[in-house]
Amino acid sequence: SGKIPLTEDNILLNLLVETVANISLNNIEFGRLSITGLQCLLSCTYEKEKPFATPEYEVFRYSAILVAKQVSNDAHKILMRQLPTLEQLENTNSIKLENEFTDRQKVAKRLEPLIKFIEFNQIKARILIEIIEPLEIIPSEIIVSVYRRKALSNDSDSNGIRGKPQKPIDFAESNYVWDESARGSKLIIEDNGKVVRATNDLRVRQNIRAKMILENEGIFEWDVIIEKDCSASWVGVCASENFNYETWAGDQPTGWVLGSN
Known part of the structure; x- marks a missing residue:
């Protein structure tokens, strides 16, 4: 065959x-x-x-x-x-x-x-x-x-791996923070951008985006630590444009989330 x-x-x-x-x-x-x-x-x-x-x-x-x-x-x-x-x-x-x-x-x-x-x-x-x-x-x-x-x-044709070499991604520590310009109004960023919390008067689900943007094709892994329990939480991806951080990502065509509930 x-x-x-x-x-x-x-x-x-x-x-x-x-x-x-x-x-x-x-x-x-x-x-x-x-x-x-x-x-x-x-x-x-x-x-x-x-x-x-x-x-x-x-x-x-x-x-x-x-x-x-x-x-x-x-x-x-x-x-x-x-x-x-x-x-x-x-x-x-x-x-x-x-x-x-x-x-x-x-x-x-x-x-x-x-x-x-x-x-x-x-x-x-x-x-x-x-x-x-x-x-x-x-x-x-x-x-x-x-x-x-x-x-x-002279063995120079050996890349060690088939296919197209994957482009290295810049994993600068400064990118591992929450984006101040991409968050709901009731979400507060603390600890130099590493922690986010909601205000006490939060009544609707809001979103916040990490500063690092995933632009390349491939599989990405990351850890999200929830320090204080809440009724529900979601992790996912969203578009860089046409996305509303004030309303839940799961109801938007430019967002995709996986929830704890």
């Missing part, structure tokens, strides 16, 4: 691929994503200029372990030991090769549908030589082809 095309007609597929692509595979438990689902993700992002959260070595690691898990418990345990995460590799001098990998050929066979959608050229030569090649689950012609490409480019 060939690549699954990303088309305007397949909106659901596009949305699913973009969502999963922005999640590190290390955060997805083995078994939650099927081999077919993983193949779809990799084929739709293969050599595409789209944001992708997982380094390519971790893509290979996840693929191999996922396949091994379906082959046998022994194969799964061996590859879990033989394929450390990038973080573990930074603290490891060498990986001991295990000769008792009896299911090697079965893993290699089941891995074939995924192999053609893994961008091995994005993986550093040292990892290919010391970690991946000794496993003998990748066709030798693929390994040789990658080595030749790296020799010609």
Whole structure:
């Protein structure tokens, strides 16, 4: 089977691929994503200029372990030991090769549908030589082809990750405050912009916006600490224009909130 095309007609597929692509595979438990689902993700992002959260070595690691898990418990345990995460590799001098990998050929066979959608050229030569090649689950012609490409480019074509590099976001501490110019009239900002509270005479739900504006595509995480309990509270996003801070965001087309009640 060939690549699954990303088309305007397949909106659901596009949305699913973009969502999963922005999640590190290390955060997805083995078994939650099927081999077919993983193949779809990799084929739709293969050599595409789209944001992708997982380094390519971790893509290979996840693929191999996922396949091994379906082959046998022994194969799964061996590859879990033989394929450390990038973080573990930074603290490891060498990986001991295990000769008792009896299911090697079965893993290699089941891995074939995924192999053609893994961008091995994005993986550093040292990892290919010391970690991946000794496993003998990748066709030798693929390994040789990658080595030749790296020799010609002096390994400079390795970004470590597929797709379009994500732009760094300026997380200056001064942006982690409430915006004085974007708040309801009954909301008071304190502690150098880090705390907001309501006046005692607040009778209707009002809104306040953080100073940091999320302009890039992607997944963002933040912590909101509610120090004093109230009947209900909401956290969400809103447009920078055509938004009324005096009335509840949930009733406005330019606001989206998730509530505690």
